[in-house]
Amino acid sequence: MSDDPVLLIGCGIFAREFSLLDAALRRRFEASFLDSMLHMRPALLGEALAPILAEAGERPRVILYGDCCPAMAEFSAAPGACRTFCTNCVELALGGARYRRLRGEGAFFFMPEWLPRWEEVFERELGFLSIDRAAEFLRESASRLVYVDTGSPPPPEAELARLGERFGLPVLIERAEVAALEGALRKALAELDRRPLREGCPEPAP
Template identity: 45%
Template sequence: MRMPAKETLVVSCSIFRKEIAGLGPAVMGGVRPVFLDSMLHMRPALLDEALLGLARAEDRRLLLVYGDCCPHMGELARRPHIRKVRGVNCCDILLGHDAYHRLRREGVFFFLPEWTARWEQVFRGELGLKDQPLAREFMHEMHTRLMYLDTGLAEAPHRTLADIEAFFDMPVEIRPTGLERLKAEIAAGLQRAHGHV
C-alpha cells in the first residue's frame, strides 16, 4: 500500500507574509504557509519554543524562512525533515549575501514593509526607546543611514518614512528589492526539503 505524501509547511516570520502570498502557485503550489508573529524576533526563546513545537511532528517536512533568529535554529535545520533558507536574517534573504554585508559594513539600518508599519511598537515598545534624544543618539552611534527595502507589493509608505526620518533625524533611502531572491531561496529550499538536491 502506498504511503500518503508528507505535507510540506513553509514556516515563516510574518515579516514575509505578503511577500510569500505574492509568490503564487508556481513556487508555493502544494505547500502550506504558516506564519509566526515577527515580534517573536524580540523574544528569541519564545520563537525557539514555537519552532520546536512545529518541529515535533516528523510526519511532515518544514522549510524555515528565517535567518539565525533564535538559539536552536541551526539545530532545527539539521533535522532530517527540516530545511532552512540561506541567510542570517530577513534582509540577507531579500538582498543576497554580498549586497547585505556590503550595506551592513556601510552602517545601514534596514526597514522592511511589515516592521515599518509597526516601527513605533518596535522602537518605543520593544526596544524601550521612548525618548527621542536617546533614540537619535542610539541610531546615530550605531548607523550611518536608514534604508527601506521595497519589495514592490505596495507603494512605499512615504508618510510613515517621513515620521521615521523626523524621529531619528536621519534620511531614509528607498531601495527596490523585488521578490526574486526570496523566490529563489524558497524554491531552492523546497527542492532540498523534497530531496531533489
Template identity: 35%
Template sequence: MKAGTLWLSCGVLRPELEELLRTSRIDGTLLCLDSMLHMEPTKLEQALTTTLERLSKRAATVVLVYGDCAAHLLDIVKRFKVVRIPFINCAQLLVGRERYRQLMREGAFLVLPEWAPKWEQIIKNELGLDRGVAHDLMSEHRGVLVYLDTGIVEVPLELLREFSAYTGLTWRVEPISLDLMLESLLAAQSEPLQAHPAKERA
C-alpha cells in the first residue's frame, strides 16, 4: 500500500510548505532539496533523479514543487510519472501569474525569505560579482529589490539594507498570503485523481 502525497520541493519554499503542513492545509510528507542546487542545474537534475528513484514508488502521488529550474526537468516528470506545479519559478507560485507579470514589468528582483540570508554567498561567491559589477548589472537589468514577506519568518531588514547597498537598488517589502500557493498545490495534488477517476472510485 502506497503512502499519500510526497511534496518534493526546492528548499527555498521550506518555511511556507512546513507552515501549510503544520496548519493542516495540505497533507502528506515534505522533502526539500538544497536551494543552492539551482546554481548548478545538472546537479539539481541528478539530485531529483536519485531522490525519485528511491522514493517515487512509495507515494501514491508525488508533486514536484519546482519551476523551470533545469533543462531536463520535464523528462524527469515523464520518466517518473510525477506531477509538477505549472509555474516558471517559486516566486510566481507565491504571487500568482498576474502579479508576477506586473513585478517583472517593474524590473523587480524578487527575494524569497529562505534566499535572503544567502544573498551575499550567491552574489559574491557563486556569481563572483564585486560591488561595482553588481551595481552595473543590477542597474541595467533590474529596478528594485522586492522581498516577498510570507509572514512566517521575521523580515531580515538589515540583510535587505546590505543587499540594497551592494547592488545600488532600492528595496521594499511586499506582504503576500499563502492562499494562491495553496490553491495551486491542491490542484496539483488532485491532478492524478482527475486523470484516473476510475482508480479513485476503486
C-alpha cells in the first residue's frame, strides 16, 4: 500500500473520539464524518454514503460504520473498501460480549455524541412529539439506560440524572476505552494491507 492517507468515511458518533487517537494513527487517514442522525434513516444513510464511496473509486478506504443500512454489505465488498467489525457503534465501543450481555439485560444505550440532543432524538427523529410518550415506549422495551462513557467528555452527571428521571428508568454508566476505536481502525488498516488492492471485503474485518 502507498503512503497516501487512507480514506476514512465514518459516523459522526465517533468524530470526537477519533480526534483523541494517537496522532500517527490519525495521519494514516483522510477522515470525514457524516451526521450520526442518519442512523435513524437507514435508506437515507445509504443514499448519503453511495456517492461518497463511488467518488473514491478503488482508493483504499475504511468505512467506520456498523450494519447501519441495507447497502452496507455492498459498500464493504467494493474494491478497496473495508468496514470496521461491529453491528453498531455501541458494540464497537463496548466489545461484542459486553454489548450482548447488556442488551440481553434490557439496556437502551446513549453514546456521548447523542446525549446533548436526546430530546431532539426522541421528540423529532423518532417522532414521539413528547418525552412522556417516548418514556412509555422505552419502559416497555428497556429496563435501564446505559451511557457509554468513551472518556470524552466526562459523563454529564446532571443531564444523566434528568434523563433517568424523565424516562423513569435507572441510568448506568459503562466505561468504554477509546482503544476500542483505535483497535478497530488498526484492524481495518491491516486488512487493507493484507488484501490485493482491487479486492473488497465482503464481511467486516474480524
